[in-house]
Amino acid sequence: MKLKLSFLAVILFTALSVNSQEVESPKFGKGLFNLVGQDSTWTMKIGTRMQFLATSTWQEERETESNFLVRRARLKFDGFAFSPKLKYKIELGLSNRDISGASQFTSNAPRYILDALIKWNFYENFELWFGQTKLPGNRERVISSGNMQQVDRSLLNSRFNIDRDIGVQLRHHFKLSDNFIVREIFSMAQGEGRNITTGNLGGHQYTGRIELLPFGKFAGKGDYSASDLKREAKPKLALGVSYDFNNNAVKNRSNQGSYMETDTGFYETNITTLFVDAMFKYKGFSLMAEYADRDADDPFAKNSDGTLTGDVVQVGKGLNLQSGYLFKNNWEVSGRYTNIELDKNITGKDKETQYTLGVSKFIVGHKLKVQSDISYLDVDNSQWMYRLQFDIHF
Template identity: 35%
Template sequence: MKRIITFLFFFGIMPLSAQVTLQKTTKDNDLKLSALPYYNYGKGLGITSPDSIFQFNIRFRVQNRATYLQEEGEESAIDGQIRRLRLRFDGYVGDPRFIYAIQLSFAPGDVGEVKEGENLNIIRDAVVFYRPTKHWNIGFGQTKLPGNRQRVNSSGALQLSDRTINNAKFNIDRDFGFQLHNQHEAIDKFSYNLRSAITMGEGRNSTDEPDNGLAYTGKFELYPFGAFTKDGAYFEGDLKRETTPKLMLSGAYQFNNKARRTGGQLGNDLFEKRDMQSLFLDGMVKYNGWAFMAAYMQRFAKDPITVNPEDATDIEYIFTGNGMDYQLSYLFPSNYELIGRFSKQKANSDIAVLAPDAKQYSIGFTKYVWEHAFKAQLEFTLDELSYFDNTSKQNWYIRFQVEMGI
């Protein structure tokens, strides 16, 4: 009963401080979904009933890539794969204030390996929203949590082929539950967004036995000089060539009570449940083709190592530690772009024997045909791993990727 009262209290006071936003455009069949910041170029394929009782939009995107890899001490390898293949559907039913959004994934890297007793991960997003006013959105279902900036952005709106090593370790990804967003954005004046969520804490498509542990997430976003052009905070690079400097500052925090997995919403199952906390700080600047981003991520957990009670050599642990990302780019008038990125990651002392510290260096070159919707990317990445016993290892790869979608 105490937890139920806490739950209701949280949502009762949230309208005073939080937010979710959806805006229906009138010029095309598109929806702006603040909790689902897909990158859009053009109208996609849309159907609206003659009586305007329902609207149905469909989009797709595909990422094909080829990679040459060299890991220290190993034979070189060549990999070619469909990294992402996704279908997205959105629209409204009965009234434009009642909105749905669905995203399905079909590529092996998205769905993951089929394991006995585990669910397929075809469903990425399945969420319904109620939008009582232009500033408020209330969501229920499975979708992205309001976490760090690069993770909230669509993978189709990245400047490099993948997110950073810190995103891989610390991000809170997707979850099932309630979200509440409040959005106040204007191009020419100070703007802000507030977002919150109460979710199951188990990640997407989880059907584990129910428990009484939930995840609580909150986020703020500040735009001191006004919002970015065409929702530019939701895609990397200054594709709109901002005519005045634009700045975004944001912070997010999550407490995941009785988490079952090593990464909260992601990772392997722990042998014992643990409470964990995640902190995210982000900054983004864009001006006249230049774009700079910086991010800090950190995870806390007490007693992060769990041991199989039937085999003391079998362990699962929470990656506790912190990391920083820095990314700088310039878009030439010809729509060619040069990108540089540096990331560093440090494991906490309590897991240092199990997890190395890491640094990652990336240089990328992108040609935008239709902005992020159709682009070709070439990338070189070097990883440096430093282990507890003072040994180190270097791995690198060269990758070519083409992204296309509507």
């Protein structure tokens, strides 16, 4: 790992030293520096961000547990090559949480790469994406972890999201009127998550999404940034529906979770996931709502003789409602209600309901902020959780 980091440092130093480039110093939060080719045929913006998290949890008749960690530490590179119509993005994760998950399917190597993506605007409003990035699933997941309203995403996201994968996406948008915008996305991916080097074990994963923005674009791409930091002068609304079909999936949460193993290899079944979501913002007030539903053709993994292995697809549904108000001094209060109902007859798991109250101070928007929240998880062994997090983005 030290060798890899040293190699990366040498690349950055060399990039800054060569005479064929011009180095610009952007504003805080807009990247560490921008590289521009002398002939302006390419650019590269380099940035970094960190999140430092403290967590304390306690339950009845149990000792309080506390944890301190670097939640995220990342390097980001983006720009265009040859033409502004050909863009790219690379994002590397360096914290333990970012790179965890080494297995035989990742060549037993840490999962450094989050995004490695090329975007080609090949015709009018059509854009082709190729590489590894987030799939067009639930809105909360696509919102960057650096642009969240509370310390972390909801239980709905952790139970149902389809995260990142390797494949191709076709994106298009058009206007129904002067303000009404429609976006369409189609994705075909490998179907087993990010950084998989050994596979494809099952089939492929197909995702379609449509978005409606009846009142026009949000300021600063606010439909994919939590909290109304831009204080929309007029009401803005975004509605989205995603449908995901993972053909012959081998993991218990579509392309996420754990592999379902049998006596002959891996169990395969078709898994579908539906997401319906909305984002509304107006004068400091924000509201985000999401619904998720997962199903499978046969959720019970079986051996060759028909006996159950014990692995099951995590089928069920979830609802998340989240709202907040940003005061003029850039303090925000927010609340969240999340309800998860996995099919108990299949998963054996009880319903989960979580209530979260958050308070945030935005010093330089999402680029420099302090966030805290307290959550109550209503299950058999009810649990309280307090979190405090500091974010800084260059």
